[in-house]
Amino acid sequence: MTRLILAALAALSFLASPVASQDAPDAPLQTILQTHHDLVESASRRTVQTVLDDLIASGLPEVPAFLERWQARELYMRQSDGRFVYVQDEDADPLVLIDIDSGAEIGTAGSREVDQLRANRGVQTVIGAALVQFQLLSPDIATRATALEAIDRAPEPDQMPLIATMLEAETDPDLRADAESLLLRMTIAFGEDEAERVAAIESLAGRIDVQTRAALNPLLATRTGVASQLPEDANIAAVLEPGSDALPRLEAYDILVEEGLAPAFVSADDRRETLIANIEDGQIVGIQVHSLDNEEARIAAYAALVEAGLAPVSPTDEEVDAALAAHVFYEEYREASAAVTSAAEETVSAINTRVSILEMVDLSLDGISLASIYFLAAIGLAITFGVMGVINMAHGEFIMMGAYTGYVVQTIVPDYTVSIVIALPLAFAITFGAGVAMERTVIRWLYSRPLETLLATFGISIALQQITRQIFGAQARPFTAPDWLAGSLSFNDVVAISYIRIAIFVLGVLFFCLLWLILNKTRLGLEVRAVTQNPSMASSMGINPDKINMLTFGLGSGIAGIAGVAIGLFAQVTPELGANYIVQSFMTVVVGGVGNIFGTLAGATMIGFFQKGVEWLNPSNTLAAQTYMILFVILFIQFRPKGIVALKGRAAEM
């Protein structure tokens, strides 16, 4: 805006002649304003349009700049001769006056000698609307975009030619697309010609953006109507059967009552109110009040009131039915044109089909990302539980420690990206150390007693949780993702996935590949498998089972730590963080099949997708989705007790 004014001023000063007289023919703007002098001086929302029409009709190049200054309350009137002027600096004294046509200085005046024309809100709005056409053709692309958005917020039918004009000259492809889309939607809403509107509607097929859907939906808005016969001129959407799901019997009757077509039905509540209103000395027309403790007695008492003329007659069921039968109920489109509504129906249903397909795609993305989270949470367990057979209930606390490592690093290193780069290996180191310490002090004594490992590690789990609570407090700690992980990758208005979930997916894939390589392609992996399958044989072959157990457990714990950093980025970093994942993690490993990481992958995928699927059926209720997911797992284990990827034969019994 300012740039525009500056440009206009520059142009004006270039053209400026030293002196301009009031009635000079080269002051056409002033001339037009003076013909509507009073309307300009005391402009009102209702009357200012005349002035604006004349100004626009003149086609003068100064008009846009003038309108902007008027709207911005920068127009003044010299009291001595009623001439409209600008001032150079409104705080100066005396004010330097500027001619509105030429931009030349035309003398000075004291602040009491001129009036500032303060256009009120209404006038400003009307001027703004008039300005839009100039803005739409402005050389500045931002101005054009702003103007277009302004129209989109409150479209008016008479703006359609303006947009059409703009489109003739528009070169920017994005803006052009926006303008075309807006014009199309305006055609649908305001178009005079039915065929044109239908064509516009049909051209929207397959567009899934929210704006399109918002443009089409009002066309299908209906209202319920009732008449003795189906009206022929109305655009009927559907005929309703009273007593159906769409129109319950009593609701239909209420419509009749509302329209004055039937006497009101007396409900149980109405009856009660009427009875109470007629209590006299503990009696209602001679009936003892205390006997009215059931519905039959109340109906009888009400009938007595009716007989005494003290209450309106309630229609009987037969009368209600007769009234309903005598009328026809229908849904009528607010839009009068049947061609338009049927085109809209078709287009909307096509769009809805497409949207639901895309929703499936979006759901699959959600499923993948949930599966990645479960996989990350469970992958450490796949090693300690799946490969070594150790039930580590403190696994969740290793995840939690990883998340807190991220938080602590972030308090020291303020750069979010750097802090995560530091936190990942540090979390691994810390939880690796914790895992090794735990294996050395507790778990190695309990290898032959798995159920007791479960309980001992549970003891460690609650102790670690409480110690964390002592150090960091019970409330959530901030651990923020760097900016490049904020936001989401959106393919269109329906399908989108946040970058952080993509990152977790990538991390999950990395972990999977890394672990597969470690377990299957390295000496360590070979020794791990040897030790877990037959420790005594392995040790006779020169493998130190103690060392291998220690390293394997450390590896599983360290991975939990890294997973913790990732999970901490989107979950609340609290002492209970890990506990929230532990049961699900065990289920992931068990469902997948113990003893190999493909199983964990399969388990995480199945659980993730199942849970998202249930959420899709009942979107409001994630608790229910989790409940059904767990029930599903329990049932699944009945049919495949060894998990999805099961080892068979003798190997499975070891």
Place this chain on the structure above:
Amino acid sequence: MGNLIKTNRSVPIVLALLAGFALLVTVLSEAYGSGGLSVSLTKTLGMTVCLCIIALSMDMVWGYSGILSLGHFAFFALGGYMIGMWLMYARTEDVIAASLAQGQLPATPAELNDAIAVQIFGVVGGDSFPWMWAFSHSLVAQLALVVLVPGILAFVFGWLAFRSRVTGVYLSILTQAMTLALSLYLFQNDTGLRGNNGLSGLQNIPGAEAIPQSQISIWFLWASIAALALAYVFAAWVMSGKFGNVIRGIRDDEARVRFLGYSVEGYKLFVFVVSAIMAGVAGALYYPQAGIINPDELAPIASIYLAVWVAIGGRGRLYGAVIGAAVVSLLSTWFTGGRAPDINLGFYTIQWVDWWTVLLGLGFVLVTLFAPKGLGGLVDLMTRKGEAK
């Protein structure tokens, strides 16, 4: 009975101790004795006795049958919910009937019902009774459900799990999943048991408004002690004799028992269901003393704590479970109730309210590592000195 006392010498001792305990609390009670025992302490003791019953039932499945159930509090809480439904319905009915009686017209049954429903379910946005409250007006029906609901759940779950031969840690994880699923289910507002609000005001016994809590609390304590005594005798009877031998055989060598011709699944199911029913009854006694029940009670961690009590007390011996539950839960109450003196180390003050959990966790590691037989093992050591074994 004589036979039972011969085979399990702990029975007469435990019964005598319980009788002595009942006498002692009566003498100290506010209602019938010196008043040295406050109402809240009476309730704590009563609740502890109920926890001893569920510990006993846990010992039957874990200590004797080798099934480490990490979901036993699901049965306990279901028992509590079942009795809680009647307590809440009947109590609300009294209150609502009294308030409707102030109205100008006497209430119809439908109006009364609607008003009770709004009173109970308004908090979760409901205004009518869910199907599961169909029998809530009847104490007898709800008492039957106290037994039936945990029993049927245990039967269905156990039948599925044992049939497909899920054992060991897998079974533990499944039971844990079961209680988690149930707790998540109950957390939902629309499942009919008031979501996370749970059932409250259960300490108000309908029809007993005039009786002070000091009296009601001691009655419940007596009832709990009697239930514990019954449960103890029952568990000792089940676990003595041939049935106990088969059950312990299953724990030690399932395949051997199977090849002897016993249907291992049937036996496990029997013990699991019986134990779930005991847990349900214990819960039905516990929650009227606690006053409130909500889905948090079914959180998996509660059931793990139960296993911890039994392990600390010493599993595979009934008195061990009772000792473990009593000692650990009373110590927990003492430490977390702020009654334990803080320890000032100069640079840091150890506040037991906070550090008790740490102590418990580490203590549990130590017991597992160094005293796998738990506190009950100490009793064995003491008694064995006198025996020629």
Place this chain on the structure above:
Amino acid sequence: MSTLLEVSGVSVTFDGFRAINNLSFQIGAAELRAVIGPNGAGKTTFMDIVTGKTRPDEGRVLWGEKSVSLLGLNEAQIAREGVGRKFQRPTVFEDQTVADNLMVALKKDRGPLAVLLFRPTPEDHTRVEELASEIGLSDHLQTQAGILSHGQKQWLEIGMLLAQEPRLLLVDEPAAGMTGPERDHTTELLKEAAKTRAVVVVEHDMDFVRKLNCKVTVLHEGSVLAEGSLDHVTSNQEVIDVYLGR
């Protein structure tokens, strides 16, 4: 001689490995039979199939005079039909006394309720004492099974099998880890048992098999390689190849 157990055309595969390959086997109602074969010949899997632990991919397992198929039954049902199995490692209930072990094994109603209400009669006690004396454990009736010697545990397990009164006894390496005199006692026990029922002994030890003095079946790679007296099969060239390696 009537056939008690008839296994025919049975095959079973674990992850592509054929553990049992078209195996056929028969035994009469009162017969002692030794099954020998190198490691991996399928001896244990054969017993697993008969006792219901493993389901074969194909083939038939028929039982008794009425030729009931055992394939549809679970382990406990097969045991109740009268098949007793002794494992390679002695498996007794170490936590319980010898008397309790035998009492649990006695042939009685196996249903949970019946067992719960079961109280031993004097006859039951007598039977337990008889069995104990048969297996040489009369002095140890009140001893915890866990503190018995290895050989005594083996006998106790055989005693438990006898208490079950099975019609077919499957015994896996009963003599493993036994001293000389213990072996002789075991041999006697098995021979005595085989007078009234079928007994199948899986054994590695040729001396022990020789002492049993019975018909021998040689398994190799999941099928029957040879059958007959010990002298007959040991002179078979194929058997020699298998045992000595080619």
